[in-house]
Amino acid sequence: MQAVEKVKISDAEWEIMRVVWTLKQATSKEINAVLQEKMAWKPATTKTLIGRLVKKGALATEAVGNRFIYSAAVSEEAEIKEATSDILAHICNRKAGESIAHLLEEATLSHDDVAMLEELLQKKKTEAVDVVACDCVPGQCNCQHFSR
Numbered sequence: 320m321q322a323v324e325k326v327k328i329s330d331a332e333w334e335i336m337r338v339v340w341t342l343k344q345a346t347s348k349e350i351n352a353v354l355q356e357k358m359a360w361k362p363a364t365t366k367t368l369i370g371r372l373v374k375k376g377a378l379a380t381e382a383v384g385n386r387f388i389y390s391a392a393v394s395e396e397a398e399i400k401e402a403t404s405d406i407l408a409h410i411c412n413r414k415a416g417e418s419i420a421h422l423l424e425e426a427t428l429s430h431d432d433v434a435m436l437e438e439l440l441q442k443k444k445t446e447a448v449d450v451v452a453c454d455c456v457p458g459q460c461n462c463q464h465f466s467r
């Protein structure tokens with residue numbers, strides 16, 4: 320696993336990555352079989368998406384006989400973290416709390432999850448600020464007064 324540039328995985332590519340993360344190693348036929356019902360992709364579509372992921376460095380390929388075996392070159396944990404941090408990178412710092420609250424409302428959580436979040440919130444409480452600083456470019460949010 321080499322530290323290359325950050326890999327951006329599209330929605331369709333996420334479907335492929337999840338199969339590979341689960342199976343550890345898979346052929347395009349095996350990947351297609353898992354996604355057949357959910358995505359109804361033709362084998363060629365699956366192959367195209369796999370090709371993109373190999374090019375991006377998210378999948379590694381190994382030729383075994385006349386087949387190609389794919390394995391993940393990026394970890395699931397790292398990609399999930401990356402994708403969730405991406406959401407916050409797209410919005411004003413001042414909207415982070417509201418957005419996280421929205422995610423919380425949407426999610427079904429276990430008692431363990433809730434306990435973990437409560438613990439985290441206790442820690443956040445000690446670090447909380449009166450007003451979250453906005454570091455947006457003027458004109459990209461309404462926090463700062465700017466003149467046109």
Ligand SMILES: [Zn+2]
Pocket residue numbers: 411412413453454455459460461462463
């Ligand atoms: Zn802002």
